[in-house]
Amino acid sequence: MAEQKPLNWRSRTITGGINRSPNRAMLRAVGFGDADFDKPIVGVANGHSNMNPCNAGIQPLVDRAMTSLRDAGAMPQVFGVPTVTDGIGMGTEGMKYSLVSREVIADAIETSVNGQLMDGVLVVGACDKNMPGGMMAMARMNVPAIYVYGGTIKPGSWRGQPVNLVSAFEAVGAISAGKMSKEDYDGVERNACPTHGACGGMYTANTMSSSFEALGLSLLGSSSMANPDGEKADSAAQSAKVLVEAIRNNIRPRDIITRKSIENAVALIMATGGSTNGVLHFLAIAAAAEVEWSIDDFERMRKKTPVLCDLKPSGRFMMTDLHRVGGVPVVLNMLLAHGCLNGDCLTITGKTIAEELAKWKKEPDGEVIRPWNNPMYAQGHLAILKGNLAPEGCVAKITGLKNPSITGPARVFNSENETMEAITANKVKAGDVVVIRYEGPKGGPGMQEMLAPTSALIGQGLGDSVGLITDGRFSGGTWGMVVGHVSPEAQEGGLIALIEEGDSITIDARSLTLSLNVADDVIARRRAAWKAPAPRYTRGLMAKYTKLVGPATRGAVTDGA
Numbered sequence: 134m135a136e137q138k139p140l141n142w143r144s145r146t147i148t149g150g151i152n153r154s155p156n157r158a159m160l161r162a163v164g165f166g167d168a169d170f171d172k173p174i175v176g177v178a179n180g181h182s183n184m185n186p187c188n189a190g191i192q193p194l195v196d197r198a199m200t201s202l203r204d205a206g207a208m209p210q211v212f213g214v215p216t217v218t219d220g221i222g223m224g225t226e227g228m229k230y231s232l233v234s235r236e237v238i239a240d241a242i243e244t245s246v247n248g249q250l251m252d253g254v255l256v257v258g259a260c261d262k263n264m265p266g267g268m269m270a271m272a273r274m275n276v277p278a279i280y281v282y283g284g285t286i287k288p289g290s291w292r293g294q295p296v297n298l299v300s301a302f303e304a305v306g307a308i309s310a311g312k313m314s315k316e317d318y319d320g321v322e323r324n325a326c327p328t329h330g331a332c333g334g335m336y337t338a339n340t341m342s343s344s345f346e347a348l349g350l351s352l353l354g355s356s357s358m359a360n361p362d363g364e365k366a367d368s369a370a371q372s373a374k375v376l377v378e379a380i381r382n383n384i385r386p387r388d389i390i391t392r393k394s395i396e397n398a399v400a401l402i403m404a405t406g407g408s409t410n411g412v413l414h415f416l417a418i419a420a421a422a423e424v425e426w427s428i429d430d431f432e433r434m435r436k437k438t439p440v441l442c443d444l445k446p447s448g449r450f451m452m453t454d455l456h457r458v459g460g461v462p463v464v465l466n467m468l469l470a471h472g473c474l475n476g477d478c479l480t481i482t483g484k485t486i487a488e489e490l491a492k493w494k495k496e497p498d499g500e501v502i503r504p505w506n507n508p509m510y511a512q513g514h515l516a517i518l519k520g521n522l523a524p525e526g527c528v529a530k531i532t533g534l535k536n537p538s539i540t541g542p543a544r545v546f547n548s549e550n551e552t553m554e555a556i557t558a559n560k561v562k563a564g565d566v567v568v569i570r571y572e573g574p575k576g577g578p579g580m581q582e583m584l585a586p587t588s589a590l591i592g593q594g595l596g597d598s599v600g601l602i603t604d605g606r607f608s609g610g611t612w613g614m615v616v617g618h619v620s621p622e623a624q625e626g627g628l629i630a631l632i633e634e635g636d637s638i639t640i641d642a643r644s645l646t647l648s649l650n651v652a653d654d655v656i657a658r659r660r661a662a663w664k665a666p667a668p669r670y671t672r673g674l675m676a677k678y679t680k681l682v683g684p685a686t687r688g689a690v691t692d693g694a
Contacts (some may be wrong), residue, residue, distance in 0.1 A: 140173040140206075140380055143250045143276065169208050173252035173380050175373075177202070177211040178242050178267060180258035180283070185218035187260035187338065190329030190360040191283045194369040195257050198281060201373035202255070207380070209255075209373075212245045214238055214267075216260050219582055219608065220298050220332065224553065229579040231262060232606070233678050235417070236691045238266025239273065246274055253380045255373055259283025259331045259360070264341035265414035269690075271350065271386045272422035277379040278386050279481050280351045281372045282342035284360030285452040286330030291320040297333045299446055299608075301325045302584055306592020309557045313592075330360035334445030336608065339452045340407035341414060346461045347401035349389045349480035353465075353489050357456035379481050390422040393475040397465075397486065399431060400473050403438035403513030404464050405455075406448060409528045409607050409617055412515060413580075416688030428517055428526045428686045432645070435513035438473055440532060441503050447532045447612040448509065450501045458501045462493035470495070471505055518616060520646040522602070522628050522638070525620040525686045529642055530612060537642035539600040539614055540650070541566045542635045548572065549581055549605070556589045563598035566638040570629045571666065572605030573622025574682040574689040578668075578675055580618075584608035587615055600640045602647065604629055606685070616640055616647055618685040624665060625684075631659040 157170065177198055181191040195211060202209040215237055222228040238258075246254050253276055256267035264280065271278040288295040304321045307313035331338035342356035352372055358365040379385075395415060402411040412431050419426035441464060444450050455461070468474040469490060476487030497504055514532035519525075531537060541564045546552040552569050555561055567590075572581050583605055590599050596613040604622035607615055621627030628649055632638070637650035649656070670676045681691040 141171060141252050143252045163210070165208065172206055172208045173377070174249070175202050175207040175209050175376065175380070176246045176251040176254040177209050178214045178245070178254060178256040179211050180214045180216050180260070180263045182216050185221055185260065186286055186326050186329050187218060187331040188216050188258070188283060191257055191259060194281060194283060194366055197366045198255055198257065198369045198373040201370035202377065205374050205377035207377050210249070210251065214241050214258065214263070216258065216263055219261050223582065224549065224585040228581045229577050229675065231582065232579045232689060233674065235262040235266040235269070236678070238262060239269040239421070242267060242270035243273055246270070246276065251276065253277040253376055255279055255281060255376050257281045257283060257369070259338060261337040261341070261410065264338065264345065265417060268345065268350065268418050269421040272390055272418060275385045275387045277376060277384055278350065279372050279376045279379070280345050281369045282345070282351060282356050284330050284358050284365040285339055286326060286333045287328045287359050287361065287453055288333050288451045289324035289327040291317070291324045295451060296321050296325050297445070297451065298325050299332070299334065299336070299588060302588035303592040305585070306556070306589030309589065310559065310593040312594065328359070328361050333451045333453065335405050335407050335442065335452065336446065337408040337410040340402055340405070340411050343405060343407065343461045344398040344401050344411060347465055348394050348398040349478055349486055350386065353462045353493060354460050357452050357460040359453055359456070375482055378483065382483055384479070384481060384483055387422055389479050389481060390418065390424060391478065392424050392426065394478040395419055395424060395426055396434060397474050397478060399434045400438045400468050401461065401464060403435055403515065404440060404468060405442045406440050406444050406509070406514055406532055409515060409530050409611070412528050413606060413618065413685060413688060417690045420688050420690055431515060432517040435515060438468070438513045439505070439508035440510040440514050441467060441497070441505070441508050443501060443503065443509055454501045458498035459494040462490055463495065463497055463502055466490050466493060466495040467497060467505055516642055516645055518645050518647045520648040522647045522649050523619045525684065527616050527619040527647055529616045529640070530607070531642040532612070535597045538640060539566065540637060540639040541600060543568050543632050543638050545570070545632055545634050549583060549586060552586045553589065556586055556593070561590070561595065561599060563595060566600035566602065566640065568629065568632050568638070569601070569603040569605060570623035572603055573624055574685055575679050576622055576624030577605060578670065578679045578682065580606045580685065580689060582606055582608040583617070584611055587611045587613055600638070602629070602638065602640065614640060619647070620684050620686045622684070626663065626665065628656070630663060631656060
């Protein structure tokens with residue numbers, strides 16, 4: 134822990150000092166009085182947006198946090214943070230901005246907090262990139278900080294069955310295959326998102342928020358709360374109080390984000406069946422915190438961590454069900470009891486994770502959270518595959534599969550849109566291996582999520598019998614025989630760029646391999662003839678991103694990692 138300093142040690146170092154004019158005069162214009170200049174200035178990074186259900190319920194949480202900060206003796210200063218909503222952008226050109234927004238969010242928070250030398254920051258967000266973007270900023274700046282998750286959505290219902298956003302995407306495939314009526318299709322779409330809050334399974338937003346509990350930078354029990362419920366606002370207020378104490382005790386993110394705490398976060402992701410995006414984002418968070426962590430560390434953690442939770446997308450239950458049976462702390466206590474959690478890691482409260490967990494329920498319900506001796510799977514579900522198609526690695530989600538391997542003919546597409554046209558026209562058949570390329574960090578640019586094609590395949594009943602590989606990525610709502618983050622990507626001349634229609638490809642989760650079954654001399658001839666396509670963007674944010682972004686195997690970050 135860093136040495137104790139005055140509560141407003143950063144804000145007092147503004148040129149001339151905030152106790153001197155003109156700084157003082159300008160702060161009076163935003164509500165400072167004489168007694169306020171000795172208080173810490175705490176930023177509140179506000180991800181509110183009425184464009185999407187994930188973030189539309191954030192403002193009440195921000196308001197409660199602001200009041201709580203003032204009551205605790207701080208001067209809160211709110212600033213806005215952009216958000217891009219994957220569920221709305223999915224399948225459109227707008228989706229290319231999703232992963233890019235993670236970098237923009239991190240940059241925006243760093244700019245506001247460091248530009249005004251704030252003494253701490255409370256970050257409030259809910260959609261997929263809000264969490265890693267906020268955490269990357271917190272790690273970079275290293276001022277006392279806490280993350281407040283906006284909360285999960287509650288499930289909808291159609292014909293007595295729970296439905297959610299992913300149900301709507303799967304319905305596209307089902308109706309195109311003649312397996313769903315128009316009435317049911319409309320019923321699912323109209324009832325999938327009944328409240329504010331992030332997508333309700335163990336998809337990317339809930340994966341990242343849950344892992345932040347394990348990491349130590351969000352309050353225990355907070356990630357599974359539903360946005361509309363009063364306890365979510367209460368948790369935001371409590372988070373603000375905890376942050377002021379952290380400022381008082383000079384507890385900073387890099388005291389908390391360590392190799393051991395990242396192990397805790399990844400163990401929680403494995404145990405809950407979390408999103409493949411957790412791999413990408415924790416590589417980026419580790420890089421921001423300058424913690425040694427590689428893609429191979431995920432495979433190390435997978436082998437020793439069972440999948441304990443029966444949660445969507447491959448399982449039965451929603452995030453609200455997990456909350457009903459005790460939430461993330463129950464899972465963490467199980468991991469702690471069986472040697473899969475580092476209990477001595479510091480948390481934002483100033484106590485260790487083991488000390489905090491002692492206050493929480495320890496026994497699983499046996500259904501949503503399975504007992505240790507009867508897990509969903511004996512090992513984790515996010516496997517790192519390698520082979521001639523991915524010498525630097527790629528990520529496969531291997532739960533919920535009847536067959537952990539497939540060898541089949543390649544169906545090659547150079548964009549997500551081409552793929553969707555073929556799937557909805559019923560041109561993809563059982564046994565095929567779909568290849569979607571030039572969707573990587575540089576090629577897309579921005580690694581679009583392939584939720585639309587994977588959901589359409591599942592809706593057509595092909596989730597277990599069709600393989601899919603891409604240098605793009607997947608939604609947290611994806612499951613099936615899918616492999617993403619293939620690296621090197623096609624735009625950089627990776628072997629995925631050289632696949633031709635009908636080539637034999639093997640995906641094998643047992644041997645952790647991804648292979649193009651084509652002779653070396655044939656590959657050499659193809660490589661000699663290959664030329665990189667021109668960048669899709671030449672001006673603006675996307676062009677800058679294309680020039681700066683690194684490979685997926687190092688987190689697809691833009692600041693030199």
